[in-house]
Amino acid sequence: MKLNAGQITRLREVLEGFTADAVLEVLGLPAWRALARNETTPGFLATAGDSKLELLTRLFSLQGTVTSAAARAVFGDVFESLLEARILGLNNDAVSALVEIRPYGDETHDWWVLSDLTPGMNGVPSPVRPDFVLGISEASSSLARLTARQPIRRALDLGTGCGVQALHLSTHAQQVVATDVNDRALMLAAITAELNQVEIDFANGSLYEPVSGEFDLIVTNPPFVVSPVEGDRLVYRETGFAADDIVRHVVTGAADYLANDGLCQILAAWVEPEGQPWDERLAEWIEPTALDAWVIRRESVDLPEYTEMWLADSGLARGPEFTRRYEHWLAWFESQQIASMGFGWINLHKTDREQPSVRIEEHVAPVAEPVGVEFAAWPERLNQLEAPDLLEQHWVVAPDVVEETIARPGASNPNSISLRRTTGLAPTAHLDTITAGFVSACDGDLSGKQILDSIASILGLDAAETNRQHEPIILDLVRDGFIVSR
């Protein structure tokens, strides 16, 4: 699949105006939502006209066919090159897309992303090739929202697939390196990059093998399907590594490739073994790295649900083969002493602190997207927690904090007071009366100790004891971003 620079320029000109917003407009919301469920019938009804936008939508979004005359009218002199490059196919007089070109973007960019065609349109199972290049998936979007977006020098997209993370990284990194073990992925991602006039350095190889130097940010959603070896493996979701070893290798290798203060963010799944708490197992991977870590488990999935999910993802319809493999997977999980599978976010931060901060927890509550703002703020919060005397600091309430009180109507005092942050992980903190008074006085004027001393004096409490009791609570408020150093 080769297009020269001139042909890519011509293709870009043809695609001008084929944006995510334009596709939504031409389809209308119901047909657009149907397409998100892989149903194309409403979409075809909405794109029966002969405008360029309708034709491109029918070809690349709905996987329909158009006549060669209609295709020539839109693609002009680049039509033959697209046939040669096997981006388009011609069968009798019907032209179809052989790869997907998906309009995509963020708040300020419109991009096109090349991948293999979405399988299973209209519920028709379609087997995929082992080197299938997955398009933008829920996992891709989840990793993109998880990423800390701040200006950086050098970023690594490990396992780039269709190149979607590399596009996002190019908006805030001076240099982006993208790797994969799948040649087909690298080829499609390279066209994606050139089509969008974004410079990305591509390298073929496993894990950190093809890269050198240090990165300020590493992002990855490695193939994390843990399953018995059977038949062809799909490179986008399965690896030659045992169980969840690919995730372990990403974690244990990160320290060597992170610049000081650099972040590694992994959208991951991990084995939860019988007889060992999941967090203990992850701590065993993390602690020897001497990196700060903040692991958040979003979900723990039982094995039948996990098996059904991935057998369906491989396009297997229900029937005897589905049942045979279902049984085989469950027997294999049992033989491996796997109890469940965890899904979540692993954030690592390179620090020169003697005692890195390792926080491994569950957070299943909804978050305020993009959750990446939380992880962008995390290293600075760790620095604030390092301050020699927390209570001597002057604190202010973070701008995204709201207070929620619950009381019987007409009651003079609330039954409960909580703080909630409205961005990122959107955590909640339940406060006692003293802490509520403390937070309401955090306007930066008085130090934490001065505030606690005056509350103790008003309530007739021992000041030293009040300070001692409330220091850990205040530490948690700093750790969770409710108050920040002035």
Ligand SMILES: C[S@@+](CC[C@H](N)C(=O)[O-])C[C@H]1O[C@@H](n2cnc3c(N)ncnc32)[C@H](O)[C@@H]1O
């Ligand atoms: C789940 S896809 C993610 C693609 C892309 N990052 C995204 O966000 O959509 C995983 C990618 O990792 C690649 N991969 C598989 N094994 C790998 C390895 N050992 N080292 C690097 N990449 C690998 C696959 O080819 C695939 O493109």
